[in-house]
Amino acid sequence: MKHTINDIARITGYSKSSVSSAINNKPGVSKKTREYIMSVVKKMNYTPNEHAQNISRGSYRTVAIIVRDIANPFYAKMCRSVEEIAEEKGYSTIIVNTGGNDERLMRSLNNLIRKRVEGVIVDVSNYNFEFSELIKSHFIKCVVFGIDSKDFDSVEADDNKASYNMALHLVNSGYKSLTFVCPILERNVYSKRRIEGIKRLVDSMPDVEFKTIYYDDSSSVHTGYDIAKEVVEILKPPAAIMAFNDLVAIGIIQYLMGCGYLIPEDYIVTGFDNIDSILFSLNTVNIPVYEMGECAAKMLFERIQNPDKEIQTHVFDAELILKGR
Amino acid sequence: MKHTINDIARITGYSKSSVSSAINNKPGVSKKTREYIMSVVKKMNYTPNEHAQNISRGSYRTVAIIVRDIANPFYAKMCRSVEEIAEEKGYSTIIVNTGGNDERLMRSLNNLIRKRVEGVIVDVSNYNFEFSELIKSHFIKCVVFGIDSKDFDSVEADDNKASYNMALHLVNSGYKSLTFVCPILERNVYSKRRIEGIKRLVDSMPDVEFKTIYYDDSSSVHTGYDIAKEVVEILKPPAAIMAFNDLVAIGIIQYLMGCGYLIPEDYIVTGFDNIDSILFSLNTVNIPVYEMGECAAKMLFERIQNPDKEIQTHVFDAELILKGR
């Protein structure tokens, strides 16, 4: 049913090793036999078994990307850019979706270890000791995406500066009160960084008020929609709401519009990430996710080639995208 | 560096086979030795090599999902539901993103064959002979997602009925002219099905006019934004635009709003898919993607267990979601 290299050897009359050399484009077979062998390979529809190849050569040529939400176009883009680099290098890419769940993260990591991945690019919403230890104990190369890390290489965006600038834009537009809606700090380190950015501005402006509203959930459209109910109770229009990301912003806006509020007259809502599927007039922050993914992948392969090089961190600038006002 | 089963055997003083039995929870080892072996396994941080296990037992327990755009939340949801079922069955899932590119589709399929996947769930935007033949010649089980198929099991939504109903709703709302914006027929079989649904209605209403505007691109927000320029030239407000899916609808709406048009007063735009990140007032069609993914996965595993059963097709109802008017 499924042919093996032995079948090809038997049919062609050559040995396994010659067939292997022919298939893998290695020297040591005459042009004639190579062509003959390849013709039989083709005719028989033979495809080498990757597992056997891996086992035999003791190398697995696989990397993984671990993200918390593949349904967020932001991460989908990141995966795409990583996959491209990996394919160039002849590596397979495994995409793992954790849903921000640490238990699933660890279960997936164990599966990846079973598969002997050489490296992972991981988007963790928070520092995870258990994860780091397991990665290190198995000598898996790792690039952390989104936040800095003392243990591994990392690629991040300048959240602090970006949220500072967004806050500044709102203040310059005349808003005297800013409200940041984000995941609880225990859930997501980005909350802290972005809050710090906003605070850095607000602290220098005594007449500007700053509030935070937290949710303990993943940052989705639904979450934004739900938390918006709380927001309107606390916050009377006109007001400025800074949402943790675009999805949450969309959810908030949907709720507000459903209540009959005018956007941005009653509530101005800002986002983060600059995903494609956004409302026309949403001010957001562009995270150069494609470039960051590319950078992360390159760093990972450099690390695989040279495990002992110094740990590096790349910080990307995140600029304001003012599509609204 | 990386331990093998031999190391564990050596350290514990037991044989490979005993270690193997202990690890795989198989009978034939005393409770005492099993516990001892497992303690060493734990201490040594040993994880079995899945490739070797696969090779040795001659089974690979892997399925794949092939989708055209993982950045579309619609497909991300589908993948999630399939993964859940697969995990229950002890299978790994590989997600492949083709970008609607047939060349990439074939390259990926060859990789999957190399990995000896047992089955695939595939979302092809169009019938692909080469793909079908390759799948069949390697005895890979297959479930087609979205459209029916004579070669494989399939799961689909009732596009025809849904677009009929959406058109009916617009007509009932007073629109005498409907314009459907969709991918060219060669690119996407869904275009045809949805057009047929609308035509079925329009043909019974002599006073209603029906137009189509085609694009030759993937159905994204950007595509919608771009094609909208063409739409406004052809179509004067007030008018009804039926977009191929929600992403395209969002793109169109963004462009129209940018031009200063009122939605839905000047142009009413409808979508398809019912993804989360949509504008508040978008009328769309709910495709029960989660249930469909679940169904597809179950069909796939049934087919793996019983390769000779009759080919099946499940059709899911797709109901109107009227969030607008």
Added chain:
DNA sequence: TTGAAAGCGCTAACAA
């Protein structure tokens, strides 16, 4: 240029 043989890490049949 070719082939024989060993070995990769594991499972499974069978013997002890």
Added chain:
DNA sequence: TTGTTAGCGCTTTCAA
């Protein structure tokens, strides 16, 4: 209950 042995599909070394 435990160990020995063969074998999974492949690569690689080395000898012919």
